[in-house]
Amino acid sequence: MGLDVLFKIAGVGILISVFHTALKQAGKEDMAHLCTLAGFAVVLLWVVQLLGKLFTTVQDVFKLF
Amino acid sequence: MDIVQIVGLGFVVTLLILIIKRERPEFAMQLSLALTAIILIVLLAKINVVLNLFRDLADKANINQLYLNTILKIIGIAYITEFGAQICKDAGEGAVASKIEFAGKVMVMVLAIPIITLVIDTIVRLMP
Numbered sequence: 001m002g003l004d005v006l007f008k009i010a011g012v013g014i015l016i017s018v019f020h021t022a023l024k025q026a027g028k029e030d031m032a033h034l035c036t037l038a039g040f041a042v043v044l045l046w047v048v049q050l051l052g053k054l055f056t057t058v059q060d061v062f063k064l065f
Numbered sequence: 066m067d068i069v070q071i072v073g074l075g076f077v078v079t080l081l082i083l084i085i086k087r088e089r090p091e092f093a094m095q096l097s098l099a100l101t102a103i104i105l106i107v108l109l110a111k112i113n114v115v116l117n118l119f120r121d122l123a124d125k126a127n128i129n130q131l132y133l134n135t136i137l138k139i140i141g142i143a144y145i146t147e148f149g150a151q152i153c154k155d156a157g158e159g160a161v162a163s164k165i166e167f168a169g170k171v172m173v174m175v176l177a178i179p180i181i182t183l184v185i186d187t188i189v190r191l192m193p
Contacts, residue, residue, distance in 0.1 A: 002103050006078055009099055013085040013092030020088070040091060047095045047102075054102040055145075057109045061116065062141025063134060 005050060009043050016040075066107050075100070094156045101148060135180055139173050 016039035023032035058064065078100045086093035116137060123133045146169030153162035 002106075003074070006074075006096065006099055006103065009092070009096050010078075010081040010085065013081075013089055013096065016092065017085065017088035036089070043092060043095050047099050050099055050102045054106050057106055058141055058145060061109050061113045062137050062144075064138055064141050 002050065005046055009046060012039050012043055071104060071107070075104075090156075094152070097155060098152055101152065105144075105148065132180065135176055139176055142169055142172050142176070145169075 016036055019035050019039075020032045023029070023035060078096060082093045082096050085096065119137075120133060123130070146166055150162040150165045150169075153159075153165060
């Protein structure tokens, strides 16, 4: 189904944590925070699309509006 | 998708969430949000089948469609409220979760007002 989204989010999360630690070790802490924010925005985009699909489906099934 | 696949998927994603939660808790919350949304989407198709059965039964029993639709809307609001409140609680935001639950209760109350009015009217008409 939409299972690849889950693994993409997990992959981005692990990658961002690795980058954050590496950049912090290299002394560029602000770059690390920027990198985390960028990854967070990308993941948020995917999650918001998924939530949109969920709420449309719920509205259709329960005829909420 | 049968129950074994859903349980297996839940286990795998829970482990991933545990790994990510220690470093980047915000990604862990989004991962749990995505998983619960996907499981709900898959289940909603099957719930649709059950709801169609209820609608057929209500038609055969000559129940007004308004009552059944109100009950279904209330069930839908309950599902969404529980989904949102639990995700916020897992992220540690108990205050947000309790306000979401409160909003759900208020909306259910507002939806039930026409039916309560109808019940009171019927009772008043029955009284001499």
